[in-house]
Amino acid sequence: MSDTATRSTLRTRGRKAYEAFGHRSSGTRHPLVAVAMVLPLAALLVVVFGGWESVVTQASSVGVMTGR
16 A cells, blocks of 8 residues: 555656646647647658558558448
């Protein structure tokens, strides 16, 4: 039982130290904000690695498996 109390105390201290350095928990992010953050990187990766053909191939395979 004391092991659980010790871990809880350490977790609380770590959280306080983390917030003391200016990192505050902001809760959840709106899905559109998350998409806006990810899309530029995803587009860059598709261009750099030529992944568009892979995406089309996989989508086609899924379409065939589902009967569309």
